[in-house]
Amino acid sequence: MTMDVTFLGTGSAYPSPHRGASALVLRTEGDCWLFDCGEGTQTQLMRSPLRAGRISKVFISHLHGDHLFGLPGLLCTISLNTNPDPQQNLNCVDIYGPRGLRHFLRVTLGLTGSQLLFPYAVHELEPTADQSPEEGQLSLEMTAESGPLHPQERPGRMIPLDVSSDSYLLFEDKKFVVKAFRLFHRVPSFGFCIKEHDRPGRLKTEMLKELGLKPGPLYGRLKAGESVTLGSGRVVLPTDVQEESIPGRKVCIFGDCSSVLGEGALSLCNGADVLVHEATLGNEHREKAVDHGHSTPEMAAAVACACSARKLVLYHFSQRYKPSSLQKEGDEDDVSELKRQAEEALLDSGVEVTLAEDLLTLPIPVRRPR
Amino acid sequence: MTMDVTFLGTGSAYPSPHRGASALVLRTEGDCWLFDCGEGTQTQLMRSPLRAGRISKVFISHLHGDHLFGLPGLLCTISLNTNPDPQQNLNCVDIYGPRGLRHFLRVTLGLTGSQLLFPYAVHELEPTADQSPEEGQLSLEMTAESGPLHPQERPGRMIPLDVSSDSYLLFEDKKFVVKAFRLFHRVPSFGFCIKEHDRPGRLKTEMLKELGLKPGPLYGRLKAGESVTLGSGRVVLPTDVQEESIPGRKVCIFGDCSSVLGEGALSLCNGADVLVHEATLGNEHREKAVDHGHSTPEMAAAVACACSARKLVLYHFSQRYKPSSLQKEGDEDDVSELKRQAEEALLDSGVEVTLAEDLLTLPIPVRRPR
Numbered sequence A, B: 001m002t003m004d005v006t007f008l009g010t011g012s013a014y015p016s017p018h019r020g021a022s023a024l025v026l027r028t029e030g031d032c033w034l035f036d037c038g039e040g041t042q043t044q045l046m047r048s049p050l051r052a053g054r055i056s057k058v059f060i061s062h063l064h065g066d067h068l069f070g071l072p073g074l075l076c077t078i079s080l081n082t083n084p085d086p087q088q089n090l091n092c093v094d095i096y097g098p099r100g101l102r103h104f105l106r107v108t109l110g111l112t113g114s115q116l117l118f119p120y121a122v123h124e125l126e127p128t129a130d131q132s133p134e135e136g137q138l139s140l141e142m143t144a145e146s147g148p149l150h151p152q153e154r155p156g157r158m159i160p161l162d163v164s165s166d167s168y169l170l171f172e173d174k175k176f177v178v179k180a181f182r183l184f185h186r187v188p189s190f191g192f193c194i195k196e197h198d199r200p201g202r203l204k205t206e207m208l209k210e211l212g213l214k215p216g217p218l219y220g221r222l223k224a225g226e227s228v229t230l231g232s233g234r235v236v237l238p239t240d241v242q243e244e245s246i247p248g249r250k251v252c253i254f255g256d257c258s259s260v261l262g263e264g265a266l267s268l269c270n271g272a273d274v275l276v277h278e279a280t281l282g283n284e285h286r287e288k289a290v291d292h293g294h295s296t297p298e299m300a301a302a303v304a305c306a307c308s309a310r311k312l313v314l315y316h317f318s319q320r321y322k323p324s325s326l327q328k329e330g331d332e333d334d335v336s337e338l339k340r341q342a343e344e345a346l347l348d349s350g351v352e353v354t355l356a357e358d359l360l361t362l363p364i365p366v367r368r369p370r
Helices: A041-047 A071-080 A101-111 A137-142 A205-210 A217-223 A264-268 A283-291 A297-306 A335-345 B041-047 B071-080 B101-111 B137-142 B205-210 B217-223 B264-268 B283-291 B297-306 B335-345
Strands: A003-009 A023-028 A031-035 A055-059 A093-098 A120-125 A168-172 A176-184 A189-196 A250-254 A274-278 A311-315 A352-355 A361-363 B003-009 B023-028 B031-035 B055-059 B093-098 B120-125 B168-172 B176-184 B189-196 B250-253 B274-278 B311-315 B352-355 B361-363
Touching (some): A003 A041, A023 A041, A023 A250, A041 A071, A071 A093, A071 A101, A093 A101, A093 A189, A101 A120, A176 A264, A264 A297, A283 A297, A297 A311, B003 B041, B023 B250, B041 B071, B071 B093, B071 B101, B093 B101, B093 B189, B101 B120, B176 B264, B264 B297, B274 B297, B283 B297, B297 B335, B311 B335, B335 B352
Parallel strands (some): A031 A055, A093 A120, A274 A311, A311 A352, B055 B093, B250 B274, B274 B311, B311 B352
Antiparallel strands (some): A003 A023, A003 A361, A023 A031, A168 A176, A176 A189, A189 A250, B003 B023, B023 B031, B176 B189
């Protein structure tokens, strides 16, 4: 199965003509999952090879505008490009994010008279108290009664922290298990871990032929993990005739943070194929970055190293860092310096560093069998 | 005083890479007033010669997302570019729009923890019952309790219809009087009429010299409309020594509509220098346009003609109409056809037609004395 990540916006704080606000898409065989949705995400989607109508799930890391203000408009535009008969659009778009997200969507869609033509549900992650350093207005709003369901809204879940694993189980299907973990930022912020299930190894067809088994339904049973009894009475176990299983890929996408909270993040993200982490400011601005709940390349590198990630992708750059393609000789704030800083911190660790840019697509190759 | 209009977004329904969602700026000597604020407006502002920080007033014609979803993000970005000490930012940004706008801003700014560094106030126009053809969810939301003031929010007014003039008086200052009028759309929609005060004509300096009056404080008193008594006892009236007054300019900006409601719109907009009107679809799609509460070029032309406007500017085009600069030979849906249709309807009327495009700036010259 092909799998890739496309960055739609890699800028922090606000969208600019050269860097969109936060948004990226994880695509697996045409199915698109959107992570964060800053203002202008729908326009960036139009510039990309992806189709907004393919977005089946949305994940919002935290409720800051540069990660969220594009969501009502995106949902409206998906709806405009949808079959006008709601009976033909039965697939529910699942939206995951911090508590308060449901209220945000109800009010923005409700006040603008936006009647979506497809069902959607908002599943809210319940933050823990230590995720909200600044109490007050925000908490008031987050816990406000959110009123009746919006038309086409389906009831969503409230997902509490699973204390034993220090993580949130969002869902599990045939291909993936998706969990969230806690981060430390100015407001409750989450990261997401998308883990593909391991797949059974290939059948050793040479060996099966030697046993007298021809391609057919018995092959299917063996692949499905069943044992098969031959005419001779010999029982063939799947493990006897199968290559080693193919480990599922793991993609970890961090929301804004200056550090992780608890044990969940590092243990979930261990061995990630791709770890996407913010690097808002260069190492020389560490104090300012931390003050604002953000990270430097060195801090992102430390997380990738602690997780033994294969690849660290940096994104969410201050708008002071122009994309390399627009960088002019002598310009200060060279974004490639952020990459260098992360690489320096990861010297000899084997972790590869990539700098995200708007509209960059990063393939995530299948792992080799163990 | 120089005065111009810059179109930031001329597309309907949603923003696209070639047409932003609705937004335009009326600029007078550096002071910028924003009319509508679709998603992506702040990015379009960055592409334009205008500065977001100069926006002192915002007018929202109606609460559809393609006119509104950019507002929370724009306010946040203005704030980021503001003096970090709120005590230095005492000028209140006044925001005018239909009832429900205040709640929209409180929830979007509140839930995203957006603490603006400048004061703002939302002044709501109270729609009349005949402006809400579709009752239900929308009305529920619009009349919802909007809770406590957001930090930095100042109390705003609720502006009812002035029945005698069939219009809403938003404010009057030394230079302008600004009113709103009612339109018919799927949700309550308004247009705005910005009328510059007439200015006194020039002093006839030759005549003043003949009367023995030298340039000085007496000139100022005459300009200010006071009469002056000469040494000879002769009383000089300002009207005796002044050229004719210079009529103020009038700019009328219509929100989405398929028609006007009541008498207010046409009488307010009479003699407009510039009348900005939507033309979502070509004449051949009139039925569809009206069904969706929109206008065709012919319909816009009829309004301009009824108002004896000098110039009709068409905007808010369906995204099917690419900008002329991107039009390829043989493409259907040529936007210049919309201009032709309006011109045809205005033949011999003397009304000039202009097609708005993103980032077009249109000067509004001072009128000649009457």
